[in-house]
Each structure stands twice: as structure tokens, then as C-alpha cells.
Amino acid sequence: MKLQHHLGGIENLGPVSTETRVFVEPWEKRIFGIHTVMMAESAHLSDAIHAYPVKELPTSFKNDWTWASLRTGAEDMQPFEYFKYRYYEKWLGGISQFFIDQGYISAEELGEKTAFFRANPDAALPEKPNEAIGAQIGAYLQKGDSGAHALDGATRFKAGDTVRIADPDAVDHTRLPGYLRNKTGLVDLVYPGAFSYFVSTGPDGIGEPMPVYRIAFDAAHIWGSGKSEEHTTIYADLYEAYVLPAH
Known part of the structure; x- marks a missing residue:
């Protein structure tokens, strides 16, 4: 996007x-x-x-x-x-x-x-x-x-893990909201199975079926405390290609 x-x-x-x-x-x-x-x-x-x-x-x-x-x-x-x-x-x-x-x-x-x-x-x-x-x-x-495929192996992350969102090069189409790039969040849920997208996004990273995570972000961390209501959490479903270890 x-x-x-x-x-x-x-x-x-x-x-x-x-x-x-x-x-x-x-x-x-x-x-x-x-x-x-x-x-x-x-x-x-x-x-x-x-x-x-x-x-x-x-x-x-x-x-x-x-x-x-x-x-x-x-x-x-x-x-x-x-x-x-x-x-x-x-x-x-x-x-x-x-x-x-x-x-x-x-x-x-x-x-x-x-x-x-x-x-x-x-x-x-x-x-x-x-x-x-x-x-x-x-x-x-x-x-x-579309739908869930059988997951081949374990997921890289589990619920409760702190993760950082990637910042891949811009391509024709991406499923990563721009305002989440390089932000840190907490894995809230690991969806069962693996998911593919309608097309490959090439260097962006979406292709073969992969895990999808629901990740929670502190709104103040994304937009700053002056532009966010207190105790507000932003949730985003993200493909594993966009999720990196926090450190």
C-alpha cells in the first residue's frame, strides 16, 4: 500500500x-x-x-x-x-x-x-x-x-514475542502499511496455518504460503503521544516476511 x-x-x-x-x-x-x-x-x-x-x-x-x-x-x-x-x-x-x-x-x-x-x-x-x-x-x-495452507514447520515467532517490522524496498504492491515500517510491536496472536497472497510481490517478500501474525502496537509509539489517545493499541495482521526479531 x-x-x-x-x-x-x-x-x-x-x-x-x-x-x-x-x-x-x-x-x-x-x-x-x-x-x-x-x-x-x-x-x-x-x-x-x-x-x-x-x-x-x-x-x-x-x-x-x-x-x-x-x-x-x-x-x-x-x-x-x-x-x-x-x-x-x-x-x-x-x-x-x-x-x-x-x-x-x-x-x-x-x-x-x-x-x-x-x-x-x-x-x-x-x-x-x-x-x-x-x-x-x-x-x-x-x-x-484463498485460505489457510498446512504449515510446514514451526513459526519464527510466538505470542508474547517483541518484534520489529521490516522496511523493504518499494514495489508495485505491498501488504505492509507504511506507518508500521521500522516500528516495534508485540506478537498478540499467531494464526493457525500458512497463508499465501494472490500474487507474488517479488522483493517485497510475499510469495509462498507463510505464517501470519496479529501484532499489537502502542499508538503513541507509531504517531507520538501528542497525536494519540492514552492506552490505545493498534493491531495489524502481517505476513511473516515483514516481521523481524526486535534485536
């Missing part, structure tokens, strides 16, 4: 939205639906814990698409551009650019279709019902694409 995508502790960014609705505008549901269908048809599901018949699906979509794909697209936005757009507008931008980059549609074609529906907002959208894809989406929503 790069700066603009995880703002814990950053000051002077204006008022914080307290909106509690998941979807504020009707079109946001459609964007969420497109993303969900892409994940349900993603090629990587062939190797998921719950195996899916992805190769037999009657679809022209043949790429990997995961939450990491969506987040990487948002994190790659220029920060000032990032703050201009609503949450699902960022999703739409990332999805649209992905389809252009992968050759499913050209920028010119997308521009033409956008212009058409702006001029004809009541025009019927393409509709191609497909029972096989519908069943795949239903199975994906129930089973997902």
Missing part, C-alpha cells in the same frame, strides 16, 4: 468522510459486479485451493485478475489524480486500463462507447446470459480463492 492508498497518521488531508453506505450511486454496484465477474473468471483459479473449471469456461477472458490487480492499478495512480476521484471511480479507471493494456478493447473503442452512452443514457446495455459463467460466479462467491 503506497502513500495515497494507506493514509494512517497523515495530517492535513482535509475532512474525513463518515459515509457508511457501501454503494452511494447505482452505477457503483455495476463496477463492483464487473470486478467480481473478472475475479470469478480469472485464470489463477485453476490453481486455487478450491479448484475451478476455469479452462472450460465459455469466456474470452483469459488473464489473472485478483484484488491485488485492482489495488495495484489504484496505487499506480498519480497521488494528486488519486484524490480527485471517488472510490469506485478508481476501480473503473483501473479496470478500464487493464482491458486496454491487455488488448480486449482499444482506447478509441472505449472512447466511442463512452460517448454513445453519454448521448444515449437510456440505451440498452449488452446482455449475454450464460449459465456456466453464472454457476462459476456463484461457486466463487461461496468458496473464494
Whole structure:
């Protein structure tokens, strides 16, 4: 999570939205639906814990698409551009650019279709019902694409250990909140099993299944006593790749 995508502790960014609705505008549901269908048809599901018949699906979509794909697209936005757009507008931008980059549609074609529906907002959208894809989406929503693997060996740390958080080089996508880098915390819980992520983050360290820890941090140690309420603890679930011995 790069700066603009995880703002814990950053000051002077204006008022914080307290909106509690998941979807504020009707079109946001459609964007969420497109993303969900892409994940349900993603090629990587062939190797998921719950195996899916992805190769037999009657679809022209043949790429990997995961939450990491969506987040990487948002994190790659220029920060000032990032703050201009609503949450699902960022999703739409990332999805649209992905389809252009992968050759499913050209920028010119997308521009033409956008212009058409702006001029004809009541025009019927393409509709191609497909029972096989519908069943795949239903199975994906129930089973997902990740879960705990059997742990091969012992964990490096146990509950009660004092640990330090790593500061790896920046990569396209990371699961380490920036404000926790180089901070010291206490292992509060060791989750049973080992966990993988949707994609390898390369030098960042996420790849093969590994233990995940819930680590407790004193808020004052993270943001300073002047910016934290007393007796406040911050908890973070972190992959073992990000956790180092305290000394």
C-alpha cells in the first residue's frame, strides 16, 4: 500500500468522510459486479485451493485478475489524480486500463462507447446470459480463492514475542502499511496455518504460503503521544516476511 492508498497518521488531508453506505450511486454496484465477474473468471483459479473449471469456461477472458490487480492499478495512480476521484471511480479507471493494456478493447473503442452512452443514457446495455459463467460466479462467491495452507514447520515467532517490522524496498504492491515500517510491536496472536497472497510481490517478500501474525502496537509509539489517545493499541495482521526479531 503506497502513500495515497494507506493514509494512517497523515495530517492535513482535509475532512474525513463518515459515509457508511457501501454503494452511494447505482452505477457503483455495476463496477463492483464487473470486478467480481473478472475475479470469478480469472485464470489463477485453476490453481486455487478450491479448484475451478476455469479452462472450460465459455469466456474470452483469459488473464489473472485478483484484488491485488485492482489495488495495484489504484496505487499506480498519480497521488494528486488519486484524490480527485471517488472510490469506485478508481476501480473503473483501473479496470478500464487493464482491458486496454491487455488488448480486449482499444482506447478509441472505449472512447466511442463512452460517448454513445453519454448521448444515449437510456440505451440498452449488452446482455449475454450464460449459465456456466453464472454457476462459476456463484461457486466463487461461496468458496473464494484463498485460505489457510498446512504449515510446514514451526513459526519464527510466538505470542508474547517483541518484534520489529521490516522496511523493504518499494514495489508495485505491498501488504505492509507504511506507518508500521521500522516500528516495534508485540506478537498478540499467531494464526493457525500458512497463508499465501494472490500474487507474488517479488522483493517485497510475499510469495509462498507463510505464517501470519496479529501484532499489537502502542499508538503513541507509531504517531507520538501528542497525536494519540492514552492506552490505545493498534493491531495489524502481517505476513511473516515483514516481521523481524526486535534485536
